């Protein structure tokens with residue numbers, strides 16, 4: 001069936017300027033880390049992407065290693081681009097990244113020029129795209145000179161493989177260094193992709209959020225729902241089919257009785273605001289304008305619809321924010337803390 005995008009797709013979404021650049025990103029973006037590999041039916045992937053685009057989500061985030069198996073999310077996205085979205089490329093911002101393990105041997109991960117350029121070429125081939133809008137260094141590499149990693153991003157942009165450069169999970173100090181190198185090279189670093197949610201606030205304690213403001217860089221927060229913990233999914237334990245039940249990236253061990261009790265308290269607070277917990281969690285990430293976009297994942301179109309509903313109320317009273325802090329600051333779940341602070 002031919003996909004026809006909704007005419008209303010730009011009616012509801014908020015578009016925020018990415019730092020001091022000319023690029024605007026939707027306040028909610030969609031990532032393909034989970035649910036776009038070979039373990040998910042094609043029709044489900046189509047339905048999620050169609051729903052997202054119909055709601056004004058113009059930004060889709062991928063990486064070389066998304067699957068399973070690694071690479072299959074890019075292949076699936078490429079098929080949907082070719083079959084459903086082929087006339088819509090100019091309405092979309094598509095990003096990919098390289099940094100994590102992708103192939104065997106010394107050139108298959110981290111931050112060398114050899115790896116980043118080869119990986120970008122492989123990602124372009126899998127997606128069938130001529131260019132990415134944003135290409136990221138997925139993680140800081142302590143063993144490669146930062147000049148080399150940033151030089152590779154500069155080359156990727158100058159050679160037409162990407163329009164903009166970004167970094168992910170770099171701490172505040174590394175971000176300043178990376179931005180300075182890219183500025184000297186003439187390819188500004190326009191965006192940072194850190195983990196950030198009510199339960200994981202390293203971007204505040206590390207000073208990264210402030211640094212991004214100083215540098216005029218945009219930001220896109222990944223795992224804004226703490227992989228589903230900040231939704232109605234785990235309020236009564238771990239349901240079948242959920243990410244925590246699948247032996248994937250969400251360790252069921254973090255869903256202790258105490259954590260579930262805290263999530264229920266947050267859910268009550270969300271209900272008092274007329275929101276679902278997912279909606280309140282996204283509103284919290286976007287609450288002060290310091291974050292350009294919240295980068296969600298979804299296993300069903302209904303989840304995307306619920307998440308976009310967050311935009312109806314992005315403001316909080318001081319009492320609500322204090323209550324969120326009181327409930328949540330006992331817990332600190334930061335799966336990316338190590339790479340962020342290297």
Ligand SMILES: NC(=O)c1ccc[n+]([C@@H]2O[C@H](COP(=O)([O-])OP(=O)(O)OC[C@H]3O[C@@H](n4cnc5c(N)ncnc54)[C@H](OP(=O)(O)O)[C@@H]3O)[C@@H](O)[C@H]2O)c1
Pocket residue numbers: 030031032033034061062138168169193221222223224225226227228229231232233241242243244278295296297298299300302303304306307
């Ligand atoms: N740069 C990096 O190093 C990095 C690392 C990780 C992720 N990312 C990016 O961030 C994106 C998002 O990551 P994520 O998927 O972990 O984000 P998330 O938004 O925190 O979690 C998404 C999961 O939450 C559940 N969910 C979403 N909306 C819901 C709703 N309205 N109601 C109930 N449940 C809902 C679903 O779980 P179920 O699947 O259980 O239904 C969904 O798969 C990734 O796709 C990727 O693009 C980047």
